[in-house]
Amino acid sequence: MAVRKKSKIKASMGERIFGVFDNLLIFFIMIIMAYPIWHILMASFSDSSELIKNTGVLLLPRGFSTKAYQLMAKNPNILTGYMNTLFIVLTSVTLNIIFTSVGAYFLSRKRVMWQKPIMVLIIFSMYFSGGLIPSYLLIAKTLHLNNSYWAIILPSLVSTYNLVVMRTSFASIPDSLEEAARIDGAGHITILVKIILPLSMPIISVMILYYGVAHWNAWFPASIYLKDRSKYPLQLILREILIANNTSSMANAGAADIGDALSVSESVKYAVIVTATFPILCVYPFLQKYFVKGVMIGAVKG
Amino acid sequence: MKIRRERALAVISAFTAAAMLCACGGDGKRTASLEDMDLSQYPVKADAELTYWFGLGSNVSASVTNFGETALAKKLEEETGVKVKYIHPAQGQENESFGIMVASDEMADIVVTNWSTALGGPGVTINDKVIISLNDYLDEYAPNYKKIIESDAEIEKGVKNDDGQVFCFGTLNDGKTMTAGPMIRKDWLDDLGLEVPKTIDELENALRAFKEKKGADAPMSGTSGLTSYILMTLGTREGFYVDNGKVKYAPAEPHYKKVVERLAKWYKEGLLDQNYLSNDNTMLDANMLNGNTGFVTASIGSGMGAWLAAMEGKDDKFDLTAVPYVSFDGDDKPNMVRVPTKINQWSTTAISAKCKYPELAAKFLDYCYSEKGHMLCNFGIEGESYVMEDGYPKFTDKILNNPDGLSVSQALGYYAAAAGGSVAAYMSDSRYLEQYYQRPQQKEAPGIWTSQVDDNYRAMELPPLYYGAEESDEYADVVANLNKYRQEGTAAFVAGSRPMSEYESFVDGYRSLGLDRALVIMQSAYERYLAK
């Protein structure tokens, strides 16, 4: 978000109308966007048997109940799941940022002969893959990473998409800065760490967000490579709660318990989403401030 | 850095070699020999451990993380003397995990999956040495199972491939269980002075009365379109059946047109839910509980049981009853009814070709088909989860009113296999469902549906058919295309967006999608089945 110095010149009539219109429009968009979040939050605090009668818009919980959260709290794996996910996300994101910025730095330099072939190599890998089984054989059998967190972290070290986006951002930094440092005898690592990265906090924030959210939400690799349930990340555990919740209310329920199942199952679906997303939602406000800092770059450059 | 590159290269070539080796992994060597084992009686004496792979259901995982920790598994080990290590894929990832297990050459000794179709079907998998034929082991190591399959032709033909090889330990039942079917608001019928409908016209009258007098917005509802359940309720189905020894495709037959015409009429009059195609379970629940719907095809447990329980104390008049399948146009019998089957094709237990001790595995699996094993799998441990009263196994409060707050199915999951998501190779006992369904409406429902089943209807049912590899590819493609075409067309006719005058040319369309070829393939598979 670019903060702009307030212009001292008086805004014209048209600009003022635009300003009002802009505010209203954003406000309207906000309401539409806030609705699903609100719906989920309210539904997670509802009583399921009341909730399923609801067909339209949900503005307040129906039959306030915290049963869904109680049911989840009963699951001993939730806490370990949080810890495991936290470890995976922190380790991965740190490595992701290092590898991606190094890659992006290389790809954004001028007059490097092998840059183009390497870029083609990287782009090509976006499109052609060997599929699940060869990857499994490589990771589990050749590299012996079965049941290890590295089986999840290493294969997603660099996302080509993010690499390309970061490269674009690096490329827009004026060469003059690099050349000046070069004259002072700075090497590549110094240039990257001392010049490029500090100037790129906005894009790095975006990358932390993109990578972080991707790792936070990932469950598939964990389901394949991790054998101990104590190592399961949060999403895999929540997924199992959802599936369990679904099947217990569907296929084989019949007895007295089904009434109970129905009164929780619907709200559990929502409580799971709240549990899974709340922590990651808290990250953005912290990153947001770097979007503001970007303004100073402009000042430096100017 | 140069070293690094070399290492990278080395890794690449090493793993390519490993991948190549993988294709020719040989059979494992025995560490204990058969001679050292005494398999003549339970508990056996054997110094070996088996691996057993199956998807652990949520009923079981509610109390344990591995099946080996359940009372059932411990009792099984104690009784049979066989040590077993249980391996479970992550829930919801069963298919992917199975594929990886097969492909990476890590097959467990005993594997539960849908072996009737998996990897090309049981003819192919035995031939390709994925699983073994049990024929050589039945006499000596699985006499209980052998007795059961030989006593029933339907079961015997179902567990054998076309070459007569027994490929699995089946998930069996007595052929009287029915867990879903049509049901109606009994209290509305009583209020309106109507009988339980037996014909399509009576049903239509009831639906109209629901709409006009009970304010039901969507008198007949359902989820995700014309599923096999709804079609079956009206006397047809979405796929194939047998008519006098000939395999036929129900949607191309005249009765299907009658059903479509009727549904189109209902849709236009608002008797059929206008959202029937896009409803999900939540919306159906809402319809039911808000009094928008009076007739539905649903399961006895999650449908009938859940709705009755949810309305308890809120509307005490709310009542549901199962209705028989309806007949059309003055026929005295429905065109088709749902016929219960004795084998659950979707979960079958096979011994893999990688198993070093197939004799031991067979002996272990056979226990569940013995009298003691039967009681254990269905009811759990006597004195703990059930007690015998006048020769009837009654569940204790540990199951029915669990002190730890577990539901019935979760409590049972710890003691017995009957609640599902557990070991699957056994014969289920209907006395389990009798107690599992606790409300009278639930208890009588299966009887209402199965009472209509006779030998004629049984003969119309298509048995489990097995195909060769090529055949099954071709068949699957054609059926997928037929199905899509049928779904789309039927939806358009019912909604009235396509006039019924085009119906004949619509039916002709099946032919151009390869219906005849599919019928030929199925007919020959059916004949192979009969010849078994």
Add this chain to the structure above:
Amino acid sequence: MGKRNDVYTENRNSLRKRIKEDFVRNRSLYLLVLPVVAFYLIFNYGPLYGALIAFKDYKPQLGMWGSKWVGFKHFEAFFTNPSFFKLLKNTLRISLTTLVFGFPAPIILALLLNELKSQKFAKIAQNITYMPHFVSLVVICGMLKAFCAKNGIINYVLAIFGHEPANLLVMPEYFTTIYVASGIWQEIGWGSIIYLAALTSVDAQLYDSAVIDGAGKWRQLISITIPAIVPTIITMLILRIGSIISVGYEKLLLLYNDATLGVADVINTYTYRKGLIDLDWSFSAAVGLFNSAVNLIFLVSANTISKKLSDTALW
């Protein structure tokens, strides 16, 4: 003859010389990037041989190399499938509509946010607009079903404009609109983040001098703000075009029904049914390869065009 040979050796020498010079100049740069290249070689190119199963009848128990070669059998089966053209048509329709409406939406949102006077409001707005991204598809589609039902809220609103209420999700003509609009609803805020980050590189002084020059808001937008994010827009656009034929199957599976199957069935839903449900690995691989080839062609074309028209290109 001799002269030609000289030219040849000279060329070869110059190439060798250039490689050598380049290496001397950029040696530390190459060393730096080596781990990244190694990552790509090991984890992306290592398993690549697996793509060969598209030309085989892959049977897991026989392994990658033991399975039988069948050449283009699976490709043929795909191309000759009666519904191939319909699938392709649906895929392109949904994808292009998403591109045309879904691509500019986050850019517009980012610009609108950028023009807000109150920083506080802008921050709150950002925080809220990006949240729907985290809501799972199952829930989003559940909401859509309820909203689009005959008695749903959308029909309620449409009724004000004299529209006859009907279940919108069973009407094929509305399917693409619902799909694309709900996609924008869910992803617009998340998508705008990257542009907001790019907007921070705009020099605030530029605006001031523009104002002094008498440039209005519109003029500033055209000549200052937009040029600043053009490289990002182009990069994102090229990447987006490079996945033109990949339409995610999950949302479609949740959203379509018998009535809309005809417009909603795309290549990926079809392969999902074939590959994951029937475990037909080879066929899925073949379709995957076809998708990749088409996507790659689009990517290369987009990149070439972009290189001609602007400075920005992937390579």
